Amino acid sequence: MPRATRPRTVAHLVLSAGAVSAALGLSACSVKERDADQIAGKQAFVQKCGSCHILNRAGTKGVTGPNLDAAFGPSLDDGLGRGGVRGVVRKQIDFPSQRGSTGTGTMPADLAEGSEADDIASYVAAVVSKKGEDQGLLGSAVEKAGGGEPYVAEGGTLTIVADPGGGLIYTADAASAEAGALKVVMENDSGVPHNVVIDQKGETDVIEQGTTDFTADFSPDTYAFYCSVTGHREAGMEGTLTVK
Numbered sequence: 001m002p003r004a005t006r007p008r009t010v011a012h013l014v015l016s017a018g019a020v021s022a023a024l025g026l027s028a029c030s031v032k033e034r035d036a037d038q039i040a041g042k043q044a045f046v047q048k049c050g051s052c053h054i055l056n057r058a059g060t061k062g063v064t065g066p067n068l069d070a071a072f073g074p075s076l077d078d079g080l081g082r083g084g085v086r087g088v089v090r091k092q093i094d095f096p097s098q099r100g101s102t103g104t105g106t107m108p109a110d111l112a113e114g115s116e117a118d119d120i121a122s123y124v125a126a127v128v129s130k131k132g133e134d135q136g137l138l139g140s141a142v143e144k145a146g147g148g149e150p151y152v153a154e155g156g157t158l159t160i161v162a163d164p165g166g167g168l169i170y171t172a173d174a175a176s177a178e179a180g181a182l183k184v185v186m187e188n189d190s191g192v193p194h195n196v197v198i199d200q201k202g203e204t205d206v207i208e209q210g211t212t213d214f215t216a217d218f219s220p221d222t223y224a225f226y227c228s229v230t231g232h233r234e235a236g237m238e239g240t241l242t243v244k
């Protein structure tokens with residue numbers, strides 16, 4: 001998706017919409033940085049925004065929308081300032097389609113509002129385009145998913161769980177099962193669309209909430225399982241199933 005990979009200058013976009021002063025005004029007046037809770041903002045960002053946006057510090061890897069580090073880098077260099085970024089992000093949450101999308105994806109409205117939207121904007125503004133990792137409380141605000149106990153099939157059913165926190169990852173990256181007929185179930189409570197695919201064997205539906213499954217015969221071997229939603233496998237949503 002060219003839109004996701006081509007960095008764009010936010011300041012330019014905002015200017016072309018004639019909204020730069022509005023964005024800056026917003027950041028100065030209605031969003032007071034000291035009131036905004038960046039820890040809550042980070043958690044909300046990972047859950048509600050990360051499936052579509054890369055933000056290095058938040059560890060998110062979605063590619064449906066623009067890479068925010070790349071998108072804001074040039075504008076920061078041009079002097080937009082972090083207060084300006086906060087205003088742009090806050091405005092984007094309130095009016096996602098305002099600038100008109102020419103790309104393949106669109107950003108949903110009503111993802112967050114009020115103080116939650118302020119928190120998200122405050123966090124994004126504080127960390128966007130910064131190298132390294134969040135430190136201290138901010139560093140531990142979001143659990144790293146994916147390192148959970150391997151899945152073990154029971155009674156011919158293997159359940160693979162999408163990260164409930166909205167990360168592009170399953171809760172574990174390894175699974176085991178006995179040879180024979182196997183029902184592969186995906187559990188997804190994240191609200192982010194996911195599936196489970198095993199090449200040559202089958203795939204579940206793509207769902208945002210609930211469970212979905214397929215059944216196939218497996219002989220002893222190792223198989224990759226992954227999510228085929230664009231960008232999700234690349235972001236790390238995959239694992240290995242060992243059939244004995």
Ligand code: HEC
Binds near residue numbers: 103
């Ligand atoms: C379902 C996918 C999706 C989700 C979820 C999503 N976005 Fe977006 N976002 C997009 C797309 C697509 C665009 C580009 C649309 C446009 O510019 O018209 C975009 C654009 C943006 C931009 C403008 C970047 C630029 O280069 O102009 C910002 C900032 C942004 N999103 C922040 C957020 C925040 C904060 C959240 C969470 C509250 C969020 N997004 C959730 C898909 C998403």
